[in-house]
Amino acid sequence: MTMDMLAKSDLRPVRRRRGPAVGPGARLTLLSAASIAFALGLWFALAASGLLPKMLLPSPWDVAQALVKNIGVPFAGATLQQHLLASLGRFSAGFALAVAVGVPVGLMMGWFAPFRHAFAPFFETFRFIAPLAWVPFAALWFGTGIGGPILIVFSGAFAACVINTYRGARMTDERLIEACRTLGAGNWRLIVDVLLPSALPSIMAGIRVAAALGWQSLIGAELIVASSGVGYLIVQGQGSVETPIVMAGMATIGFVGLLIDLGLRQIDARIGRGWRAGA
Amino acid sequence: MSGIAFTDVTRAFERKGGAFQALEPVTLHVPDGEFVAIVGPSGCGKTTLLRLAAGLDHPTTGSVMVGGRAVTGPGPDRAVVFQQFALLPWKTVRQNIGFGLKCRGMSDAEARPLVERYLATMRLEGHGDSYPHQLSGGMQQRVAIARSFILEPEVLLMDEPFGALDAQTRIEMQEELIRLTAGQRRTVLFITHSVEEATYLADRVVVMAGRPGSVREIVDVASLRKAERWAERPVEEVMELDSFIRIRTRLWRLLRSAGAHRDDAATHTLPIAS
Numbered sequence: 001m002t003m004d005m006l007a008k009s010d011l012r013p014v015r016r017r018r019g020p021a022v023g024p025g026a027r028l029t030l031l032s033a034a035s036i037a038f039a040l041g042l043w044f045a046l047a048a049s050g051l052l053p054k055m056l057l058p059s060p061w062d063v064a065q066a067l068v069k070n071i072g073v074p075f076a077g078a079t080l081q082q083h084l085l086a087s088l089g090r091f092s093a094g095f096a097l098a099v100a101v102g103v104p105v106g107l108m109m110g111w112f113a114p115f116r117h118a119f120a121p122f123f124e125t126f127r128f129i130a131p132l133a134w135v136p137f138a139a140l141w142f143g144t145g146i147g148g149p150i151l152i153v154f155s156g157a158f159a160a161c162v163i164n165t166y167r168g169a170r171m172t173d174e175r176l177i178e179a180c181r182t183l184g185a186g187n188w189r190l191i192v193d194v195l196l197p198s199a200l201p202s203i204m205a206g207i208r209v210a211a212a213l214g215w216q217s218l219i220g221a222e223l224i225v226a227s228s229g230v231g232y233l234i235v236q237g238q239g240s241v242e243t244p245i246v247m248a249g250m251a252t253i254g255f256v257g258l259l260i261d262l263g264l265r266q267i268d269a270r271i272g273r274g275w276r277a278g279a
Numbered sequence: 280m281s282g283i284a285f286t287d288v289t290r291a292f293e294r295k296g297g298a299f300q301a302l303e304p305v306t307l308h309v310p311d312g313e314f315v316a317i318v319g320p321s322g323c324g325k326t327t328l329l330r331l332a333a334g335l336d337h338p339t340t341g342s343v344m345v346g347g348r349a350v351t352g353p354g355p356d357r358a359v360v361f362q363q364f365a366l367l368p369w370k371t372v373r374q375n376i377g378f379g380l381k382c383r384g385m386s387d388a389e390a391r392p393l394v395e396r397y398l399a400t401m402r403l404e405g406h407g408d409s410y411p412h413q414l415s416g417g418m419q420q421r422v423a424i425a426r427s428f429i430l431e432p433e434v435l436l437m438d439e440p441f442g443a444l445d446a447q448t449r450i451e452m453q454e455e456l457i458r459l460t461a462g463q464r465r466t467v468l469f470i471t472h473s474v475e476e477a478t479y480l481a482d483r484v485v486v487m488a489g490r491p492g493s494v495r496e497i498v499d500v501a502s503l504r505k506a507e508r509w510a511e512r513p514v515e516e517v518m519e520l521d522s523f524i525r526i527r528t529r530l531w532r533l534l535r536s537a538g539a540h541r542d543d544a545a546t547h548t549l550p551i552a553s
């Protein structure tokens with residue numbers, strides 16, 4: 001899994017240069033915009049050139065049309081919003097469960113050595129099992145109910161929550177722990193008032209990774225088990241060789257994933273605004 | 280009854296290539312209610328000694344007793360003020376000061392008047408809702424002292440608590456400490472690098488020598504302090520007294536020879552930055 005690579009903080013070196021009125025920030029934004037425009041242009045050109053049949057590479061225009069059309073006209077039994085809502089509902093349930101269980105487990109592993117040794121082997125093994133591998137059992141255990149997708153999202157998001165929380169907790173300043181112990185803090189106080197806030201940046205990074213992994217695994221799961229949802233939309237599009245609708249589904253996944261991450265970033269920036277000096 | 284008794288205490292740290300002896304047998308008794316300052320060259324084991332009394336570390340051999348009981352871990356009878364403040368960055372000044380009370384199961388409503396009183400005593404009014412990073416070093420140190428004092432511990436363990444302060448704040452804090460400790464009888468173990476500070480504050484000054492750490496000499500100040508009423512006079516006035524200067528000079532001499540002693544030893548043992 002890629003959570004190790006992804007779970008780094010958003011801190012970038014701040015470069016301050018005297019120079020033109022357009023600051024480095026604005027220039028970089030401009031670069032991003034130009035890059036997107038270029039990619040879209042390339043896609044347009046490639047689709048228009050006729051090198052590839054329309055079915056293999058629909059043009060951006062076709063995709064946009066399919067997307068807009070699906071907002072009004074149901075495809076595979078539901079409109080785009082309905083598919084999206086179904087996906088989001090399953091995702092939220094599995095993701096919330098992963099955070100609610102993963103963060104406490106990570107904190108416990110960070111604080112109690114026996115707990116750490118008892119749980120670590122499972123994580124070391126389970127994190128290599130892709131969430132999709134759970135699909136057969138999800139189907140067997142839960143049938144077509146909500147339980148299956150929740151299990152799959154959970155299995156995708158859980159490890160990232162645990163591991164990042166655990167690492168953050170382990171990095172807590174030993175001097176703070178000692179100081180609080182001399183003030184009479186017991187295990188519970190130390191976990192809640194010292195480890196948790198100290199690990200918060202790492203926890204939030206982990207939660208963002210978990211959201212990305214959970215969202216990905218849900219769509220994957222819907223390719224197989226669901227009867228609605230964006231993943232299901234894609235499968236049905238494939239079945240009827242409607243490649244524009246497949247791509248519209250893909251675009252929706254990417255865009256909504258981005259929005260989820262942006263939302264979590266907002267939360268991250270708001271937490272501890274008062275005490276995180278400068279950051 | 281809250282004296283501190285170190286009896287034949289040694290502490291050896293595991294190092295590559297064998298154990299490192301940080302303290303050779305140290306025997307030191309701080310009677311109930313006495314203010315003892317420790318001075319000594321860097322790395323001579325002052326912090327190690329204080330951590331043993333705090334219960335944050337354990338002696339390799341020998342015994343550490345506080346109030347007649349063997350120290351097994353941190354306890355509510357002993358408060359520690361650390362050199363690096365060690366305030367919780369995510370808690371406000373009020374919450375930091377009230378933290379120990381909360382640990383004792385006191386409700387916010389019960390703790391509130393006490394916290395307010397210590398905010399006032401430490402001249403931190405108007406900063407109760409600030410976070411530590413918004414305070415100056417001197418203010419942070421006052422919060423650290425307040426959160427210890429509010430627990431009314433019988434024993435105060437302070438490790439260079441004023442080391443990071445500017446000269447003026449430092450003098451204010453020294454007077455404050457005299458005031459706070461004069462009210463209730465408290466046993467204090469106070470580590471400092473400043474000979475003046477030790478002389479001004481302590482009943483007795485322990486001069487340590489290093490490598491391995493040991494007690495070199497103990498200088499009595501209490502009788503003079505009482506006779507000349509130092510506690511009731513401003514620092515600058517006390518510092519001009521002949522008696523003060525005599526003690527200070529004597530401590531300097533002792534420290535110098537303690538340092539020389541250490542340098543001799545340093546040729547045998549590789550000094551590692553503490």
Ligand SMILES: Nc1ncnc2c1ncn2[C@@H]1O[C@H](COP(=O)(O)OP(=O)(O)OP(=O)(O)O)[C@@H](O)[C@H]1O
Pocket residue numbers: 292293299301319320321322323324325326327328551552553
């Ligand atoms: N945890 C540890 N592991 C190994 N060696 C240690 C440890 N703690 C202290 N020492 C060593 O023990 C010796 C005494 O350290 P200590 O911190 O007590 O010195 P100190 O007198 O407080 O010095 P300073 O005035 O610089 O604070 C030093 O040589 C230090 O390197």
Ligand SMILES: [Mg+2]
Pocket residue numbers: 325326327438
């Ligand atoms: Mg020290």
